[in-house]
Amino acid sequence: MNYHWNWGIFFDQVQNGDETYLAWLISALGWTVAVSITAWIMALVLGAIIGTLRTVPHRGISFFANAWVELFRNIPLLVQMFLWFFVVPELLPKDLALWVKQDMPAKEFVTAAICLGLFTSSRIAEQTRAGIQSLPRGQTNAGLAMGFTRAQVYRYVLLPMAFRIIVPPLTSELMNIFKNSSVAFAIGVLELTFVSRQMQEDTSQGIEVYAAVTLLYFICAFAANRGMALVEKRVQVPGYIAGAH
């Protein structure tokens, strides 16, 4: 193999710049984490709401919630990125479109976070629905029999249980969101995948660069996994095996 190895590349100065490639990687990691965490919060909130709505016995509401899930679940994430970035602004009024395209602060970041957040919200909605529906029907009936309104049944009986049951599947969703954030490079967010492309072009040391970036993704996924394990421990319901692997 005639590859010219150079693991010291990370400490070299960026061409035409003041910083090292290591500083680039660190800043890229920052963007990856920022996109992932922003999208995660959005996905949790929206997913919980939409997932709950899917179980509500009302045709219009559950149709809306189902349509939401099917829309965001059945188009590849990469294609959704392009839709948000290239297509959606064209549908806006002209002045607003121009603002979104040119002057909106951190526009690539905002677009990527919205896209990834909505994409993941459909998956979390599905988990939430499954969590609620896994509870015995008797619990709803018992609540109603006690004179709770339906909203109160959700608030005091169903949701507190359902959210605890779905922590394990949420762990893999959080790991997924870090991995899926790599698609944001396609619209120019300066995250890890983007920077790996640029570093490879600058230095021609592709293999070293990909190795470092892969390791950083691995660390993110691992941190997400451990963090969620802590959450899982804290909220575990005694007597339920759902939390155990």
Added chain:
Amino acid sequence: MTQTLLPRRLTLIAASLAAFGLSAQVQAGTIEKVKESGAITMGIRESSLPLSYLDDKQQPVGYHVEICQKIVDGVKAKLGLKAVKINYQPVTSQNRIPLVTNGTVDLECGSTTNNAARQQQVAFAPTTFVTNVRMAVKKASGITGLQQLNGKPVATTTGTTSVQLMRGHEKGKGIDFKEVYGKDHADAFLMLESDRAVAFVMDDNLLAGLIASSKNPSDYAIVGEVLNIEPIAIMLRKEDPQFQGMVNATVKDLAKSGELDKLYKKWFQSPIPPKGVNLNFTMSEQLKEAIKNPNDLPAEQYNIKK
């Protein structure tokens, strides 16, 4: 005894995989490979007009693609082979160098800048094109120079040398661009077209190609100072003297015989697919020089400050 069948078959597969790995360890020269397999793999681009791109039938065409086909003809003649099959492998800015070093691509016929960092990993054929990095704008914007871009969104393509050049320019001249990045040239041009950016910084031939094939070519212009001059060349594996010798000989022959000038006219100064537009691109002094004295000098040699 069906139940033992599965493991045994697995062992067989594992053993044959190992044998396959061992037998293939010896990395032969490209010539040996071509002789043995009767095929050669060319790396091509999807939207590097007019050097290497896909036409309306999504087939690879272009100035560099044609030069490479002539190189293969040369190899065929030298080796006395009846036919050499050409496999086309689309490559990107991101994977072209690893694909050449790992043996997937034998001859990269795209729009690769020959620079000193890359010469550590790969070898280049003599320079066959020289590009100037400039910018494309919409005529209506009235922009004519880099100075007017302060605080404005400027597009370029992820993972290209233009990104570094813009960085250098910002630092040197105190201009603050808001960079926006497309994942390929077509995406970056779409940013200019859809007003996400007011300028697109890239190799001038690529800009000309994108403009010529755009919806309204007359809306755009290539303007402003040259950020960098870059020799573009066909790329091949390093330390493969036999193959490198044949490639160099063919390119030098093409240069001497005037064939290269003809090819240049065909791709830069005549109507080209997919839409039959003419780029009307005059040959630069640097390229004339490179054709007169074929060489593989890196970009650094072209931009020595006088």
Added chain:
Amino acid sequence: MLSDFDFSVLTDSLPFLWAGLQFTIQLTLVAMTGGIIFGTLLALARLSSMKPLAMAAAAYVNTMRSIPLVMVILWFFLLLPLLTGKPMGAESSAMMTFMAFEAAYYSEIMRAGIQSVPRGQVHAGQAMGFTYSQSMRFVVLPQAFRNMLPILLTQTIVLFQDTSLVYAIGSKDLLKASEIAGKNYNRPIEMYIFVALIYFIICFSLSQLVKRLQQRIAIIR
């Protein structure tokens, strides 16, 4: 503005899109078949009583599940030829990558499926004189597979969408074909909408089929 959109280019580009879609489907089917076979073996390895084997399988699955698919695709494409000395084209590389990557996900599903079969059934098999592999083949795996069929198919729909990431190595799948067509006809925005619609129709129909299947299986059990 929507009024400027020109959708007539779509008909011209249909042959390219069809070729791209065929590759996408082929890749999905190959990766599904290979992934389920390899994934089942991984699941068996993880549940095996041989510690080193179980640990190796767990390490493989967890690694694959922690790295973005784009990176895995790049690694296979760039590194595998260095190890074997035999380069391969983007298409065959993509197939190997997706098989190896999806196997990690299928193996988790199969593991849950195997664990869903009551232990008593394995004992019953042993009591009948089956060896370990016989009781797995004839008793446990058929049931695990059937219990997990809807989830396996749902994962396959995800896989179908994930194939769009082969842009990283330049194979021409549905998305790539539509991007090239969009550029050649100068209608990239229309093409993005159109290709999103194609993906949606296919994935939505498949997921409805899976839902139906799930209900049927649920009734039988």
